[in-house]
Amino acid sequence: MTLTTILPVQAAQITEWAAARGEAAWLTERRLQALELAASLELPKPEKTKLDRWNLSDYGTFKAAAVVSSQSDLPSAAQDLIEEGTQNLIVQHNSGVVFTSLSEELSAKGVIFTDLETAAREHEVLVKKYLGTAVKPSEHQVSALHHAAWNGGVFLYVPKNVELEVPLQAVFLSDDASASFAPHILVVADTNSRVTYVDNYVSAGLNGSVLHNGAVEVIALDGAKVQYATVHQFGKEVTDVSYRRALLSNDADIEWIVGEMNDGDTVADTATTLNGRGTHSDAKIIAIGSGAQKLNFTTRAVHFGKSSESDMFTRAVMREEAQAIINGITKIEHGATKSNGQQTEKVLMLSPNARGDANPILLIDEDDVMAGHAASVGKVNPDQVYYLMSRGISKTNAERLIIYGFLAPIIAEIPLELLRTRLQRIVERKLGQ
Template structure:
């Protein structure tokens, strides 16, 4: 199927940009091929929403940011996020490129690589090339193809075999120039029996015009490795956010996704774990708050190929004002994935008569010897609960707040990172106007 995709850049301009950034020839050709695909492919299909009606054409142009030498120089919009990172490992992207990158000496001595992806393709191409755009492929749809053609900045995290990292590594990705392309690509490779926690924040500053964030995350979890991937998106109403996250797991590998969807603009995300290896496991926690007239589409997936592969997916969303949400959970158990166990729960709480929510649990099972289950609910704040709390002397506003926090608590309380729990709690209060 073909579409009338209007490309944001011509091939010769893209080639010139790639060459001016000293990218290796294989990447230049990969970008050009992806650009060609983008003109031929259809848009991704969202459940019960038409993405073509969203603002998905405002790519802007590539604008490299000025490097900063100290965290004292970071923009005010992200100061709070990095204030405790002076001695830690941190990557900061501003608009089209990285402006700060630091890896602790101890981790560097163990062979860990943590830098922006644009630098990694030049300095560690042998490690990047086998993985880049292989989990989320350019040929999937036009948005994936345009990302493969235009991605910039980004993050590359490589953890060698048997290296266990105790302290989380952090990245902050900021868009504050509406004319600049903002399309970071995050690539994580955890070698056998390694472990790592990675945390990032997507933030926007003052924007004078619409921005389209077209983002991709690829995580490769080798045998026995453990990856905890936490991400919080808090982009403004001017930003349309479309993100595809995918992890590929080998034998006994594990991935824990922690996703905080706190945007104010239209948002679509797909977070998928591909359980290729026997004994591999996935645990996904997604928490979301929608406000204003936001349109939201969140999909969490687990695809089971290996034997003895457990997956757990929990999504809880609160919709206020006129926000609408489509929450999808998809568990796919392939033929041969014996003793797989796929469980999922999606719950949506609506705070106003004009808010909308739709929870869609889907089980696709091609194997007999498995366990699978799902639960889903959509509803308004319970009037009886509010009445009960008010009868105990609590005013209506506080009663509603307690109910909302109680609704989100099973996910928030289960997040093992205290700083992330605190941040999400603060963002929840801000989005709920409290």
């Protein structure tokens, strides 16, 4: 007997949505191929998390977004996240991008910064070449469905030898539970280029459940340096499933800075493949869990290139009944001699009912390498609290200072001051301060 997989998205919907957007024919064909593939694939199987028990069917329906000409016309929830005077900005509101801005200076340098749907029409060669190379439709059913149903998104291309001094920013806002919301981010940093990209995901006023099935692809060619900062702050109504991937060529470098501040259930997988020699990946992740959240965060580095280096640093705070699985995976393949992979996972639990599992994993297939890991799970150190209280600080403020100090090394790395300040406020709210 043959079982038929019933998918939450159908081919007729994909075709209808694509026609409504005036999408390039080749992209629609790729979507339909991904949808067909999804029917034959299983759900991903993150460590100790059973996604078959999660609601992963709330894709909603495509709703055309009303484009605005000024930042002042954006929803307030989006405006709150934008630095004053920002010139390089993309804002997605539910199913589509509604605002795009790129300075004349960067445009003159050949920088492309637009929504991915537009890029597929106007920069077909580039998008065709790189779309789906880091987050492949064949990974699992969720990635295949993403490639079938993504909307809006960002395409950022930095030409060869162009070094950008100012960050480029994007904001993704979901405030209509019936609207599909699945942005795809594609960053291509050409040879010897340098760029900082920052985005923020937020929900507001939702009156129903939403699935965010998002994907990020970063392609760093020889000698390119990419700093990628992202903060997710969805409400309880949103189930957040995010896959981030980077592919590094010779001497390329990526720095991930990730703030996982959602109130709903979350699975996030951030992985770097160090293909070239002399590559470097640095991943810094902070997370706060509260209520009855179920969280699963995986950070991975896979070494193929010789003399490649990776660092992974994760800090998580769990309160109330939140449960988190924190996975760090360093894989050094045979032939990646002189490589060095290091990782640290630390979990601080603020409640006897909270749970945090830190799982450092080293998979080494080469002798001439260095690799190491450290992991800890514990409560606020009472000796530290006592010391601060002996200096006249209340117990509540003492615990708060210790927690902020625990998270500060990563918060300080956020490259936009407004985002750092907002992240601080989110931390205070999540910790009930």
